[in-house]
Amino acid sequence: MNSTEGSLSQSGERAFGIYVHVPFCSVRCGYCDFNTYTADELGEGATRASYADTAILEIEQAGRSLPDAPPVQTVFFGGGTPTQLPSDDLVRVLHRVRRTFGLAEDVEVTTEANPDSVTPESLATLREGGFTRISFGVQSAVPHVLATLDRTHDPAGVPQAVRWAREAGFEQLSVDLIYGTPGESMTDWRASVEQAIALEPDHISAYALIVEDGTAFARKVRRGEVLMPDDDETADKYVLADELFSGAGLDWYELSNWARDEAAQCRHNVLYWRSADWWGIGPGAHSHVNGERWWNVKHPAAYAQRLTAGESPRHDGETIDxxxxxxxxxxxxxxxxxxxxxxxxxxxxxxxxxxxxxxxxxxxxxxxxxxxxxxxxxxxxxxxxxxxxx
Ligand SMILES: C[S@@+](CC[C@H](N)C(=O)[O-])C[C@H]1O[C@@H](n2cnc3c(N)ncnc32)[C@H](O)[C@@H]1O
Ligand code: SF4
Structure with a gap:
């Protein structure tokens, strides 16, 4: 047992959540520096097919480290693109969280999804398997903006994906948008906001595009191939979004997040923002329990190798003073x-x-x-x- 594990078993009655990182995408968007791999990038030593079993090994380790953890109040599958995995795998991972820690009666279970990574069947399996909330990465309604972001989906397919999710029984449905993409006019942004509202989600996130060092997008910006908007224009887009969202009954509860009412807020993110406790499962995932923070080895192959050898995937950590x-x-x-x-x-x-x-x-x-x-x-x-x- 290492020093962190020694203090973990006292997590007591504080809010406790589980994050499950799924590090796979069909295509890497040029602006994204999340820990995710396309089929070509993954290399040897890890496969999508074995990922659920590997993640389950970490859940079991977590359960041994935290024998007194309270039932889990929120579970969040993020990525990467969780819905790149078969829904049965995601449900299997969720069931292992339930068997290991127990789930609170009103547990919130979210998955992120790209609109072109779901089918009516995959969504029904998720809902029946215990997922309560879905967050679609829509980003924009405008084809040239989606192309600049390297997004793969056809905007015309978004209402269909949302309809399928509703038919599968997802009442809690969120939409992610990005503003400030090079070449996006104010009219483009208004169209994206209005189309997001027309989907009638109970939650919307809207983040300004960040130029992350080391990404293909950052290289394009540096070479002058694309021009980032100035701060005033980005601020005007925030104000427009805030006005249109609140006019449609979605009020801000965090700078970049709007919800129809308190019940529609993302409780998992609120748990982060209130510095509660969570265990992050998966390569590169961060955890925060009882004033300790740690993070796992980054590559899925190193992660799988540690777990199959019965070792902790933890890479490093710190005590928060x-x-x-x-x-x-x-x-x-x-x-x-x-x-x-x-x-x-x-x-x-x-x-x-x-x-x-x-x-x-x-x-x-x-x-x-x-x-x-x-x-x-x-x-x-x-x-x-x-x-x-x-
Ligand atoms: C990492 S993705 C995971 C979910 C899913 N693959 C998707 O793209 O929607 C979660 C959110 O982070 C956003 N994101 C990633 N990189 C970003 C950046 N550089 N600036 C702003 N938002 C970013 C994505 O657009 C997406 O809405
Ligand atoms: S934004 Fe989403 S789909 Fe695009 S590379 Fe990042 S995780 Fe994958």
Whole structure:
């Protein structure tokens, strides 16, 4: 037993979730630096066919390390593209989570999916197997934007995938969008937002496109082949999305996430943002339990090799000290509509609050600091102010 495992068994009654990383995609989108592999990139030592069994070995290890863990409140299958695996495999992994830890009665079980990676049958198997929520990576409704992002799906297929999901019994359905793609006009973005709303999801995420170092997309930007929009244009797109989403009854609950009501929020992400406990299964997956954070070996072959040899896939980790935890709390809670608890701030960080409020970036209510819309556009600067004074 290593030092982390020694403290894990005391996870007690804190909220506890499981993340399952599925590191496979049919095509790698040029902008994405997630730990994922196409069939050509995977190499030897790991296969898609054996992945569920390998992940199950880690779940069993986790169960031995955390004998007193409470029933799991949220399970999130992310990627990569989880729906690249047969639905039966995903259900088998979920069942092993249930057998190992137990699932809370109202457990939320989400899978991410690309719209062209599902069928009516695969969705029915997931729903019958216990999945309660699906999050489709739609990104844009506009073909030239999808082409710049290397997305494989035909936008005309998205309403069909959503209909299939509803017919399979998924009431909780989310749509992911990206704004700020080179060449995307304001009219393009409005069309994407309006088409997302027309799908009547109960949840939408909209993230600005990030240029990640080392990606094919970053190389194109560096060579001047594509031009990133300026910050003002990206901010205007955020404001447009926020206005249209709230007009359609979807209110923000985190900077980049909107939900129809509290029940429609992604409880798994809320668990991250509240620094609760979760175990991340899979290559490169991060875990956070009882003030310890660790992450697994990155490559699926190394991951499989460790587990089949009966070893932990853990690569490295750290203990989160009180100062780091305080900074992280400021960073995470400031992004939430429920706001940053002021009673948890040091006196010097509190001293920054009146300035933030005077500049119209936040309001204070019930001893919490809540960003205004202008504050949401400058959230990083607000966090910097609070952290530097903290
Ligand atoms: C990693 S993907 C996994 C789910 C699925 N494969 C998909 O693409 O929808 C999750 C989300 O991260 C987004 N994402 C990945 N790289 C990004 C980047 N550089 N900037 C903004 N969003 C990004 C994707 O577009 C997607 O909506
Ligand atoms: S954005 Fe999604 S589909 Fe594209 S490479 Fe990343 S994980 Fe795969």
């Amino acid at each position: 009180a100062a780091t935890a305080r900074v992280e709390q400021i960073m995470l809670e400031t992004r939430l509509r429920s706001g940053l608890r002021l009673d948890s701030l040091g006196t010097t960080a509190r001293a920054a609050v009146p300035g933030v409020v005077a500049r119209g970036l936040a309001d204070v209510a019930d001893d919490r600091l809540v960003l205004t819309r202008s504050g949401r556009l400058l959230a990083d600067a607000v966090v910097r102010d609070l952290v530097e004074q903290g």
